[in-house]
Amino acid sequence: MTIRHETAPMPAAPLRLAEVAARAGVSESTVSRVLRNIGPIAEATRVAVLKAAEELGYVPNRLAGALASTGSALVGVVVPSLDNIVFAEVLRGVTERLEEAGLQAVIGVTGYDLAREERIVSALLAWRPRGIVMAGIDHTPRLRDLLAANGTAVVEMMDIDGAEPALDRRVGLSHGAAGAAMAAHLVARGHRRFGYVGHDISRDIRARKRLDGFAAELARRGAVLVAEEMVAGPSSVAAGRAGLAALLAAHRDLDAVYFSNDDMAVGGYFHCEANGIRMPGDLAIAGFNGLDIGQELPRRLTTVRSPRYRIGQLAAEQILTRQEAAEDMAKPATIDVGFELIAGETA
Amino acid sequence: MTIRHETAPMPAAPLRLAEVAARAGVSESTVSRVLRNIGPIAEATRVAVLKAAEELGYVPNRLAGALASTGSALVGVVVPSLDNIVFAEVLRGVTERLEEAGLQAVIGVTGYDLAREERIVSALLAWRPRGIVMAGIDHTPRLRDLLAANGTAVVEMMDIDGAEPALDRRVGLSHGAAGAAMAAHLVARGHRRFGYVGHDISRDIRARKRLDGFAAELARRGAVLVAEEMVAGPSSVAAGRAGLAALLAAHRDLDAVYFSNDDMAVGGYFHCEANGIRMPGDLAIAGFNGLDIGQELPRRLTTVRSPRYRIGQLAAEQILTRQEAAEDMAKPATIDVGFELIAGETA
DNA sequence: AGCATCTATGCAAGCGCTGTCATCCATTAT
DNA sequence: ATAATGGATGACAGCGCTTGCATAGATGCT
Known part of the structure; x- marks a missing residue:
């Protein structure tokens, strides 16, 4: 027997596409297409489907969606620390830009530990993210291999100094x-x-x-x-x-x-x-x-x-535009955002 | 024709459980069990599977895993802002605690906008997260309904003052x-x-x-x-x-x-x-x-x-322990972490 | 009228895993 | 020796969605 808290109304109704389809009187594929705005849909159908989904409070299962279509709307974001406002600002730039595009950030914090970075990125990769955004250009050799073999879009942020070749794209400053x-x-x-x-x-x-x-x-x-x-x-x-x-x-x-x-x-x-x-x-x-x-x-x-918020935004953008740019050698692999010396009053 | 960048070694080999199974000479189910450490496995098999996975650089597809087993290892974390170190610290507490448990945080930033909070949580729910951690106890009525109907574990952080009943658990201070x-x-x-x-x-x-x-x-x-x-x-x-x-x-x-x-x-x-x-x-x-x-x-x-880092940790813990505690009324739904007045030198 | 085009929709085959159930040996007990 | 046990593994049916292909009206064109 299951005792439920009074405030929890329903046994967590596993609402599926099928339910919406049934209520709207159409097939699952049609519902799927309406919800994703693709293909030609009769206006009446669209309205009916949207209404059914709304009434049911349907929230699509992106896990299933991503699995079926290969490619999730998740982006891994790896920063060394959150003690410092610097990376929080970068993170804000990333999440805001991603949100506009309907993507979501999964985050990892390394504590400036490259071994941990490797573990975290590896775990992130398990979600088949659209891309990985990470701070820094110094990584373990194993991580470099993993990312290279994987083919995931990668953006290295903050830094552009270094002998190692870029994994993919870079956005930062020297x-x-x-x-x-x-x-x-x-x-x-x-x-x-x-x-x-x-x-x-x-x-x-x-x-x-x-x-x-x-x-x-x-x-x-x-x-x-x-x-x-x-x-x-x-x-x-x-x-x-x-x-x-x-x-x-x-x-x-x-x-x-x-x-x-x-x-x-x-x-x-x-x-x-x-x-x-x-x-x-x-x-x-x-x-x-x-x-x-x-x-x-x-x-x-x-x-x-250092233009931290901007770096975050640009990094997110690199992931977003990566597809089109995949074979476009015109786009530079490295973006130097530069820096500005502030001649204050303490020196 | 596809032109690939020279540094990208392989055509992003879609490495599946099946490949590992084939290389190790066992079935997919066995590989799955070895990788998740469940059921009885012969030591020799375990070693062979682990070796094959390692050599191939296999990274399991958690999307598929979560879909098959219902319940992803994702936790939605919603904060109002990242301009301020306060929420960055909370976020750190949450991610660190989650990481220990092998879960990952998907984040959303609301900009103190309740309508946006509603949209973000709704989008987060699409990943069928293990739980949602959000700042504040004031939400739109529609969001309250959505979460209630959904049955997801929810932790409201930071605040415990308010007439509205808790959605689920609360960790914060007055x-x-x-x-x-x-x-x-x-x-x-x-x-x-x-x-x-x-x-x-x-x-x-x-x-x-x-x-x-x-x-x-x-x-x-x-x-x-x-x-x-x-x-x-x-x-x-x-x-x-x-x-x-x-x-x-x-x-x-x-x-x-x-x-x-x-x-x-x-x-x-x-x-x-x-x-x-x-x-x-x-x-x-x-x-x-x-x-x-x-x-x-x-x-x-x-x-x-305000014990921000602690609040983050406790919030994550609420999600982790939610299962055992589901019917355990002994556990308080609200945790008051209290606060400490610092009598400094400016007053 | 007759055929090519569209537009709108349904069908069904997966996506890569997990979990249940059945199976198959080795052991150990009788 | 034979049955009873249990350890180790494989087969297979999904999880909920996407998508290519097929179908079926509705037009448009000659």
């Missing part, structure tokens, strides 16, 4: 160039002795690329990266604050400090503010991302803006 | 109580003349509930809510900053200002800092959420912490 641009800017402002405060850079590959670009450009311009302070764990305001404190304790003679991103830089900003260190007079600070919070500080943070 | 708690705290600190700065409260129902609870408690304690400043659009640091500026321009005699959330409050904090207004001496400010950023400010923000 983090090396972004780091270099900031180095150039800071040197032009007269700073010479630099420090760096970062978070766990072995995992955040793009932060490392920025640092590498930054350091290389400093060297080229005759400035020097005196010290690097790496804080364990993910980036955060607290880590940035603690990191700067530690860095300055060991090195009193720095002109400027580059942070792995804006969260960290805002932490540095607060450290300065709390300790009477004037920016940029006593110390210049700079970040990366162009987060709103940095631009609302009493002194606007000097940083590089 | 925003009215949170608002009241802050009012009590601020009055106890000696503040009497209050202001409020909020964002588009017609959409953010929970912010409204906090305000209502706050105002009611103030009245009960003999304090007065002098003015409310509503900034159009979503909450943001910029909106909080502008809102406080506007509020103070019109009302110079306020003791304390309650903000719709921490993003807004941080904006207010920056306004004070930039204008030489001392906190809490000249003006007390308080927010809601307990975001990290607020706790890293030079003066810790007075706020109420």
Whole structure:
């Protein structure tokens, strides 16, 4: 015997296409065609079917639909983290664009762990998604093989630096160039002795690329990266604050400090503010991302803006247009969305 | 004729259970059982099957699996926004917990629009998800009907205040109580003349509930809510900053200002800092959420912490345990995770 | 009128799995 | 030795939908 909660009205009526067809007095195929808007349908039939479906509260079973037609309306989206507003914004761009096209995002979070990324993508592939959107261009060899053998549309987001060939399409920016641009800017402002405060850079590959670009450009311009302070764990305001404190304790003679991103830089900003260190007079600070919070500080943070929402949208678009473009070599496989240096008031 | 990109090795081999079965020299059912770890299987067979699957790079088709067995490993997750770190954290809690159980989240973003929520949930239902997790307890009547008739497991997150009966399970906190708690705290600190700065409260129902609870408690304690400043659009640091500026321009005699959330409050904090207004001496400010950023400010923000990650985890858990608990009335339909008032340094 | 065209609809064969039932050996018990 | 047990596997009928092909009126054209 089954006891049902009073508020649950019906035994979860397994409503099928057949029920709608019966009620509308037509065949299943006709209902299917009406619901998907394909083929020629008499207006009277269309109306009757729509009415029947509406009255019954019919919700088509997309699992069956996808199975029958090969190709689901699902898109896998893999991001490294959701602690940070950055990927949430990318995700928003992706989901919004997908929604317009009637597709849905299945998400996975890797925690910046490539092995986990491999597992997650593999699991995502089981839904035969229309495509996979993932952050970063660095993957395990096994994942590369899997995706290649699979033939699924793949978009790698955020990053475009790297020797590895693109899996399929790329939408992002050069983090090396972004780091270099900031180095150039800071040197032009007269700073010479630099420090760096970062978070766990072995995992955040793009932060490392920025640092590498930054350091290389400093060297080229005759400035020097005196010290690097790496804080364990993910980036955060607290880590940035603690990191700067530690860095300055060991090195009193720095002109400027580059942070792995804006969260960290805002932490540095607060450290300065709390300790009477004037920016940029006593110390210049700079970040990366162009987060709103940095631009609302009493002194606007000097940083590089990455078009995150746009990247998300473009990535989704790549999946959407992939069919037409499959053999169209005119479409570039890599889209560089660029970045914008924000010359704030902290450097 | 089809031209393939050189890097795409194979014509997307439609690898099926049958291929694996053939290679392992067993039947499809056996492969299926091995892969799902059910029924008695000879060790030699298991090894052979696993080997074949591995070598072929077989990824099972979950669409087919779900269709055949009724019940997909998908869970719909609906949040109002991703601009704000709050829902990103909830989402992280949900996805992490689901991942442990081998389920995957399909997400939808409503933009605080109930009509859109209805459409999104309806689309999600098409995947015959194991359950639906959504933020908020206020929905369109049609959506309530749809979910009730459908029998899907539903978890409403974040909020537990409301006359409407729960659709199924709830995990959240009382925003009215949170608002009241802050009012009590601020009055106890000696503040009497209050202001409020909020964002588009017609959409953010929970912010409204906090305000209502706050105002009611103030009245009960003999304090007065002098003015409310509503900034159009979503909450943001910029909106909080502008809102406080506007509020103070019109009302110079306020003791304390309650903000719709921490993003807004941080904006207010920056306004004070930039204008030489001392906190809490000249003006007390308080927010809601307990975001990290607020706790890293030079003066810790007075706020109420909501256990967002935990809510996400618990919500996912409700879906996971729903089966066993289906007839178990012992399990409460509503879980109140509570909140914690953080007596910071700004009030 | 007679035939080619359309337009509108139905039929039936799958899509790739799962789950039930039957089958077939090995064991162990009697 | 023979029956009773149980472990291991295969056959096969779907799950709910899509889609190519067939069918059948309704026109249009000569």
